[in-house]
Amino acid sequence: MTRDLIGYGGEWPDLRWPNGARLAVSVVVNLEEGAEQQVGDGDPQSERMGEVMSVVPPGVRDMGQEQIFAYGTRAGLWRMLEALDRHAIPATFLMCGRAVQRAPALAGAVAAAGHEAAVHGWLWRPHADYTSREAEAADLARCAETIGAATGQRPEGFFCRGAESRWTRGLLEEQGFTYTSNAFDDDLPYRDPAHPGLVVVPYALDTNDMKFFHPNGFVRAGEMVEYVSDALDVLLAEAERGRPRLLNIGYHLRIAGRPGRFRAFEGVLEQLAALRDRLWLARRAEIARAFAVAVLPGG
Template identity: 30%
Template sequence: MTRTLTPRWLQRLLALSLLAPALAFAQERPWPDGAQLVLSFSMQFETGGQPEGAESPFSASPLPKGYPDLPANTWFDYGHKEGLWRLLDLWDRTGIKVTSHVVGEAALKHPELVKAIAQRGHEVAAHGMRWADSYNLSYAQEKQFIGDGVDAVQKLTGQRSVGYNANWLRRSRNTLKVLQDLNFTYHIDDVSRDEPFVTLVRGKKFAVVPYTLRNNDIVLIEGRHFSAEQFYQQLVLEFDRLYAEGASRRRMMSVSLHDRIGGTPAMVEAVERFIRYAQSHPKVSFMRKDRIAQIVLTEKHPLIDNSEAAYND
């Protein structure tokens, strides 16, 4: 039986043809400065904006109506008394800038804190006027709910929010159109991809910078009772996989920390260890979400996903 050998030049040509889609992807939408992976931290500022009876470690044994849950209130208070200040110091030590989604009422109750966030160079993004559901509001009600929160923060910081995060990501069918009316450029209430993308709202580009439930302290620490060490290991495993994939395609890693959870001593220790680990790798960038949105909105060939077109026309 005669064996047919493929010439080496043809083997190389075939190999290149198989790699072409991945190479084209990387060349078409590279990160600035050739970054292999971009990390983006969310610092949720909610303390003071929560309603009576909001979810807490005490929720499994709620008090009868009419009785204030004072211990639960102190759990939330930790966010503005300790947690956010500790996180701000962490960002200073590691030299990174983050996005803080701020509840309007929380900012009004703790103006010195929201001012410090802005003054230290972090993005102040919107999180509604109150920590409350908005998916069931009318168009006009939702516009006021979001707009009032933006106005409250802007009066204190001089910074007008361009990014939005709904309570528990539960936006309405009108949310993106409302955000467009209020001159927002992006939202994060999407967990469908590990990279930012563009969707069309009334025919115009609007950025989506995906959030995370995997690297999220309220889900893992409070919900699944991870230790700080387990949270660190989760971040490292996520980083390693996305960093490897980033050699051939655009990848983004999102991490979410809440004032009263991510700002505890053990969690800040774990997060700092992770940041140092990530910084030990070449071609790793840390970006605010408004910067990521700007990148995808201004590039010539963005990734476009119109899977929610029925709501955005």
Template identity: 30%
Template sequence: MMPDLTPKPANPAPPAPDFPWPNGARCALFPGFDVDAESVWLGGDRRNAERLVTMSYGGYEARVGIPKILELLARHAVKATFFVTGWTAEAHPAACEAILKGGHEIAHHGYLHIRPEPGDLATMVEEVDRGFDALKRILGVTPVGYRAPSGENFTELLQLLRDRGIRYSSSWRDDIRPYRHALPDGAGPIEIPVNYSFDDWNFGMSHRSSPRALFGREEVLSIWRDEFDQTRDWNGVATMIMHPQVTGRPMRYRILEEFFAHVRQYDDVWWATGREIADHYEACERAALPA
């Protein structure tokens, strides 16, 4: 079946509404971490299960990356959202429990980090439901947020997520402020859009199957500072996509710490988890309804 190429916006949702950030803040910073561990390598190619050096990229998360990231967040008194695959919760329960003990939000990131593909809803039903089951069974968490593995999604999956209780998504790249999805059968989840410039995978991950140059500290810091400063000027949300197997590396860790120091110089930034942003958005929706 050929896709519909009718000229129309891909996203039927209206532009993001103009609502105030809490306590007079000018913008929001949403620190988000994708906890893929080895699942990101398995979801792309299951033969990687026997390629142990390839798997070791993901194994770094539980051994070093997550503990170091949690130390940094505690030192800066930052609460973050960790999008965790169900496979990771099962494989590394202690590392994931440490995230919860740090007071951070656990959100849904699929089960085996399989990229959603239109036309294969059955696979996504299994991915979503297995992810929910693992997070509940291992961590006692029923997540309200979802970030799509490999950053892809489609209408039927968004409907499924809403019907399973997901209140917000953080995958789309088409705005700088939150908005609510419009689905064929009604309202969808809130979208907290991401900024691809804040995806550390672009700058800090290089491996044998995808060799590329690594970006140095000053290059990444300059991008993050400039993106954040302009987002603040536009009263937006700076949504970060970080991975403990990238930002948990020594030099990348220092980049995040220095970026946090840059943001801290402003006293008008709301540092928030995805759940907190969704709560605030819903409160603003209710306040805008007629009596």
């Protein structure tokens, strides 16, 4: 794959989103719990990153880490679903296949609340780890099938931890996906010329609660709210100057679902609700389809 360091080159399409706004906002919630690697689940190693770095020796079951993840689905999910409903904010839930397989009723509750279910890999792992095209294709297919059975939705989108493999985008095209989100390089969707059947809907790791788990990131919940507010201010100003934009805001059930960090979720939802008439709040599949209709036919 040749790196594209130019993108739109400062010449953005004359795009308005379906409600007439220039700025689209995508709220993303990651449902990974039960799909992280755990020795207790038969995986060769346990996930090291959580509230603290695990001190359990490699190859030994880490029940503490299992419980840190389980908090997300046992408690965080319901707190976050209720807030999304109260503020009438649509979201895309990135779902790992094994997580859905183990708790299909939870994925069903997400879909019943009106949110999009997208593929986040079978396991919470980089797809760059795959050593064969066939293995990755099989995991993509069973992930989509498992999510579809639990939610009644055929997933249209994909995003994995870390990075795609060299086969991922071709496989997504073959399996009928609408978009991929493994891209951090733009403020607007675009087309990958090598894979014209897909819309690339970029994601972001700065406006993301995972930074609570990194030493150069957020500490207090209000810090994320302020950071997202600054991003909204900049992108709204650019939108008012005629430049179409997309803002991605990412959350995790076990991170922002905790009471001490929940304000990082609800405070942002409050801002988005207050700005509703200046934004297009949409699920990622809707963003991909709207972009394809408005921009891609003309190249």
